[in-house]
Amino acid sequence: MGSNTTEKALSMLRFLPRVCLSNIRPHPNSRIRDKRGRGQHGGDKHGCGNKGSGQRQNYMRLGYETGNNPFYLRFPHEPYYQRHHLRREYPPVSLLQLLKFIELNRIDHTKPIDLVSVVNTGLYKLLPDQRQYGIQLTDEGADVFNLKINIEVQYATEVVIAAIEKAGGVITTAYYDQHSLQCMLNTKKFFERGVPIPKRMMPPPDAIEYYSDPAKRGYLADPDKISEERLVLAQKYGYSLPEIEKDPSYDMLTERKDPRQIFYGLHPGWVVNLRDKAILKPQDEELLKYYAN
Amino acid sequence: MLRFNLFRKFVSFHSRNVAFANSRNKSTAVDIEKLDQDTTSIDVVDDELKSREEEIQRKRNKSRLKEPDRNFLFEKDPYPEPTRWHHGTLKYMRRLYGRYGEASGVDPAICWPVKEELEEAIEYEQVAYPFTIPHMIAEAKRKRHETEESVKLRQEEIVKKMEKIEQMKQDVYNRIKNKETEAKAAKERKERLIEEVRMHFGYTVDPRDEKFKEMLEKKEKEQKKAMKEAKKKAREENIMTKLLSKKADTVKKDVNKQ
Missing domain, CATH: 1.20.5 (Single alpha-helices involved in coiled-coils or other helix-helix interfaces)
Structure with a gap:
């Protein structure tokens, strides 16, 4: 016991920081005085300025406009904005923009495209802390879209799905929780944090219907039903569905992430070290179980 | 406070059972060992060369940068020795490994959660995603x-x-019509009365006159009586016809029974 304590103390001592300017005590008598001096003892304005409510410390109540009808009372109740601050937002990217990104080599379309590749163009901004949950692909440029891509977005309309599938591509809608989004926004920064890649969490109850719907190409939907829906959509919009099975880029087009996976090719629980160019995988049973579940 | 924090962090590291605390300060220990080895097998030329090289490098460095800044510039660990209180935190150590890799001397095992943290994470998930x-x-x-x-x-x-609405509309129209006809009949009756009273007097009388009013009341009473009687008669007739029809029915039933 005794030797253990001394060992502990010694190792602690070894670990304590060296004495430097930032961790030594202040000079004796260098205290800041807590009393406001008056008159010759440091009187004057005490940092409160000259005249007005600033000097007198009698600030008006918040929102008060000195007799005007205050802004916060000026408009009546608007119920259609109810809980709008809690709703998920999906900042848009149009098909035309996507086409431009690809044609200007900002995105490599021979690989699956996801949020990471769109963010890495530097032309798409996402603020997860403002309840922005990813890309909404809009239908502008649906008539001219002609590239075979495998894209994963967070929200897409029927027209967009039809445009991509008509060109021989594949689209998936997938949900990412805020922590996953934060990892995807700046991958270098995230890997430099030296933490394992987290699990992607499941969507909230009000979004689960969308992401499990084969008509919306949800990532939780049954793949057989999705292929059925592809045919249905082709008939609805009157185009013949290009056969993916015979495509030379079949592997690329059918690559999909696991519902728990955030990055292509990387699984939750792995640590990526960019300096050593190494991937570290946990061996512990419990850790493996936690990250697999 | 600072000491307490450090102590806490230190304890938490200890529970990680990771040998990094030693590895962070390994440099000194290793140096001593190396020196020991060097003393046993003296390689004077190599040592001299090395020290000369170091001297040259030292003299070449005219940047006047502080050591941490210079390290940072050459993408090395800026503080190989812990200097500030946060250099012992888990977050800092992980980041150190993430940035400088194996060269930082941090055991990468600290990147993953320990058992307690894992249990906490699992519990959190169970609550957040039931x-x-x-x-x-x-x-x-x-x-x-x-x-x-x-x-x-x-x-x-x-x-x-909505199926019933046509009928309901018709009912409302009928009611309005009935009311109107009734009102019209009443008005006509009154007018007739006034006319009768005038006929009785034989000349035009002012309707505000006392005589006229008396006569009008009288006539009204008479009319009411007549109306009442007419109603009574109608009712009686009604009852009679009903009774008769009932009797006929019973007779018919009896006939049928027989």
Whole structure:
């Protein structure tokens, strides 16, 4: 016991920081005085300025406009904005923009495209802390879209799905929780944090219907039903569905992430070290179980 | 406070059972060992060369940068020795490994959560995500079905009520018509009365006159009496016809029974 304590103390001592300017005590008598001096003892304005409510410390109540009808009372109740601050937002990217990104080599379309590749163009901004949950692909440029891509977005309309599938591509809608989004926004920064890649969490109850719907190409939907829906959509919009099975880029087009996976090719629980160019995988049973579940 | 923090962090590291605390300060220990080895097998030329090289490098460095800044510039660990209180934190150590890799001397085992942290994370997940995906999908389906059902029921109810609306409208029109006819009849009656009173006097009398009023009352009473009698008669007749018809019915029934 005794030797253990001394060992502990010694190792602690070894670990304590060296004495430097930032961790030594202040000079004796260098205290800041807590009393406001008056008159010759440091009187004057005490940092409160000259005249007005600033000097007198009698600030008006918040929102008060000195007799005007205050802004916060000026408009009546608007119920259609109810809980709008809690709703998920999906900042848009149009098909035309996507086409431009690809044609200007900002995105490599021979690989699956996801949020990471769109963010890495530097032309798409996402603020997860403002309840922005990813890309909404809009239908502008649906008539001219002609590239075979495998894209994963967070929200897409029927027209967009039809445009991509008509060109021989594949689209998936997938949900990412805020922590996953934060990892995807700046991958270098995230890997430099030296933490394992987290699990992607499941969507909230009000979004689960969308992401499990084969008509919306949800990532939780049954793949057989999705292929059925592809045919249905082709008939609805009157185009013949290009056969993916015979495509030379079949592997690329059918690559999909696991519902728990955030990055292509990387699984939750792995640590990526960019300096050593190494991937570290946990061996512990419990850790493996936690990250697999 | 600072000491307490450090102590806490230190303890938490200890529970990680990772040998990094030693490895962070390994440099000194290793140097001593190396020196020991060097003393046993003296390589004077190499040592001299090395020290000369170091001297040259030292003299070449005219940047006047502080050591940490210079390290940072050459993408090395800026503080190989812990200097500030936060250099011992888990977050800092992980970041150190993430940035400088193996060269930082941090054991990468600290990147993963220890057992207690893992248990806490699992517990958090159980609370934050209590339902499985199939359960949630089923629940969403049920909810949608419920709302659709309620809308359907309400629409059916409305259709049922709309069927009756023509009849109800007709009823309202009839009632209005009846009221109007009644009002018209009453007015006519009154006018007739006034006319009768005038005929009785034989000349035009002012309707505000006392005489006229008396006569009018009298006539009104008479008319009311007549109306009452007429009503009574009508009722009696009605009852009689009903009774007669009933009698006829009973007779018919009796005949049938027989």
